[in-house]
Amino acid sequence: MTEDMNNVEVAEFSVGQHVTGTVTKVEEKQVVVEVENSKHDGIVPISELSSLHVEKASDVVSEGDKLEFEIIKIEDEALILSKRKVDAENAWEELARDFEDGKIIETEVKDVVKGGLVVDLGVRGFVPASLVEDYFVEDFSDYKGKTLSFKIVELDKEKNRLILSHRDVVRDEKEKKKMDILETLQAGEVLEGKVQRITDFGAFVDIGGIDGLVHVSQLSHEHVDKPSDVVSEGDTVKVKILSIDRDSERVSLSIKETLPGPWSDITSKAHKGSVLDGTVKRLVSYGAFVEVFPGVEGLVHISQISHKHIGTPHEVLAEGDIIKVKVLDVNEDEHRLSLSIKELEEEAPAEDDSYEMPEETKGFQLGEMIGEQLKNLKK
Secondary structure: OHHHHHHHHHHOOOOOOEEEEEEEEEOOOEEEEEEOOOOOEEEEEHHHOOOOOOOOHHHOOOOOOEEEEEEEEEOOOEEEEEHHHHHHHHHHHHHHHHHHHOOOEEEEEEEEEOOEEEEEOOOEEEEEHHHOOOOOOOOOHHHOOOEEEEEEEEEEOOOOEEEEEOHHHHHHHHHHHHHHHHHHOOOOOEEEEEEEEEEOOEEEEEOOOOEEEEEHHHOOOOOOOOHHHOOOOOOEEEEEEEEEEOOOOEEEEEOHHHOOOOOOOHHHHOOOOOEEEEEEEEEEOOEEEEEEEOOEEEEEEHHHOOOOOOOOHHHOOOOOOEEEEEEEEEEOOOOEEEEEOHHHOOOOOOOOOOOOOOHHHHHHHHHHHHHHHHHHHHO
16 A cells, blocks of 8 residues: 555656655755655755765755755656756746846856866856956966856857856046046046056056046146156056046046146246256347246347347357347246347457557657758758
């Protein structure tokens, strides 16, 4: 009779059927389950506990856990069960919804393998190395056990293929942060930033989540041939926001505008009466512009070039000449400096048109005149 009842009970179950059971024993390579409405125990092989490789059954389940299983085989004295199949079936349905909605999934990195990371979402998920971060990572060993956010980028239940990306989440977050920053930035604002990269035409500076360009002309008050002569990658610099184009997400910055100008305190550096070395930069009809400090040019009016009368400055000077000049007047507010070359040169003696006979000649002529007069008296 008992044998007949057992046969009936076993016949009530079929392969593929879902059953509920309570874990009664956790062994090294399998789990024993008390299946509801059955006098036969259920056996879950370690390979059927998870979609991932499991070293010990106790890493997945514990005694007393009440779980859902799928029957994968019916034996005389036991039901062979799978937790993995139930988890996968439930997971694929939820993952399909998450994929369609673009949902962010947070989960722990279970393993690091060649080529990327492995996660368990009820099914095995793979994160290729190129989709882990938005920068190159040489060693992924520190990622095991970390909880990260992911987006599903590929899902194929038939091929049991689930590809995830943490890089896409990072990029989305950076883009959102970038837009938030763009909304708060104001032209004229002075900020601290970090030089990210250098090009021939300037330097890109990170000002807290968004890069702005410091054009080569805005790096210094002095002429700059190469941006790398002034800044290096990683430098912390002060920058002033010149303009913001929110549509194109471009920010123009200046380092020069945060530095003291070349005319700052010029009165003490080039006070009236001081003598300075300078370089002739430009010649014009009315004089010469001479650079006495980087970015500071003064005018030597044509009347202050030479004591001699000259028609044009080109008669005396050439661009590039190194000369000494005397400061006649300085106006720091208007950035004006009046200089003189003539004041440092001695004036040549004035030429006299009258002619004076030599003393010897004078004496000779006088004697002759007196002699002539005496001769006349004798007569």
